[in-house]
Amino acid sequence: MLSRAQEGTRPARLDRDRGLVEAARRDPTRFDALYRKYLAQVYSYAYYELRDHHAAEDASERVFMQALAGLPRFEERVDAFIASRSVTIEGGADPADISTFRVWLFRIAHNIVANERRRDRRRHATPLEEAAELSAPDDVAETAAAREAGSAAWQAVARLPEDRRRAVILRFVDEMSTAEIAAILGRSEGAVRVLLHRALRSVANDLRGQLS
């Protein structure tokens, strides 16, 4: 019987997206299946981070274009540590649920979104509370976005420090495991658990403050 550490050395065979990734590497036109599968997740991550759907679309486009261009160089084994952590440290994780492709894709997304936020900060800084005032009243899309942004929980998340906010979005919106979030953010799983716990405590305090 294999020990957990030994199991961790053979993640590639068990990767959930292995079939799709191999097909796309053989024939790039098959990348469409991966794109359709992960578009909403990548877009959501970008949207919650950038808070503007045009910026989220732009970021999503760059993520998938980079992923397509980088697919020939994508090696599951290069990221073997990600999968091995998912198997060995997480313990209960089913290796068949692991997608090193998704982690890889979100690392691209993470970098692009972080760069965009940095650029955006340099350009201008618009507090979230002003978002509703900025949108034209007849712009349905912007109004919907502003209404979303107006939710108390979202505002509480927006006030979180960067790492906690990203962990919350990946956990709640993209429904990722602690191991996956750790791999994307470049943190240990323990650190991500603590990030999430503290984030929830901050949100709880924030919500309580808004109520009172």
Added chain:
Amino acid sequence: MLGGGMRDARRTERYLDELMAADERRASEFPVDVDIDPQIRVAARELRADLVRVHPSFRFEEALAARLAAGAMRLRAGLHIEVAETEAAAATPGTMAAYRSRSPAGEGPVTTAMPPATALTEPDAGSPAWALRRLPEMAARQSRPLIVGGVGVASAISIGAVYVAWRHSHPASGRMGRAARAAHNRATGSGRRRTGVVDGILEVVS
């Protein structure tokens, strides 16, 4: 030995797993963990309810799919993709439609499809004619299950069928209409004119 903070963090993680699992199986009750701080429980539920996954517009999705397909063709031909040049192409307007994925792993995420919000800005948005216009666009999305719901769409389909039947039983009286009918009758060798709404509907259905 775990410290108190780490123990709490693990407990929170377990609660989140249970919360997601309950949502996954559409359980009506929230998981109960008496050991966890009630405020954290409430915050977790709030976040679970409010932080929904959002989807870009169909138009954006299809436009980007086309650009990716073009890029893939270049790759297949041994050419490079200019990633930077695609940035300008992201100007296709579109926006989000919120939905809750039922798959924790994010498999084929959409259980509900909605028309893009940009479509709602059209002058006759919401009318049966508008819904009819958008049907082909929604139906064209074959890669995912599509549920087109709502009274508006259902009534639009009915109105559309009745309109087609009515048009069939009230042929155009213009010169072109008469000429087309005459040509059709000559071609089919049948001078029989279907009349009545029921016949028209039956023909549309068949």
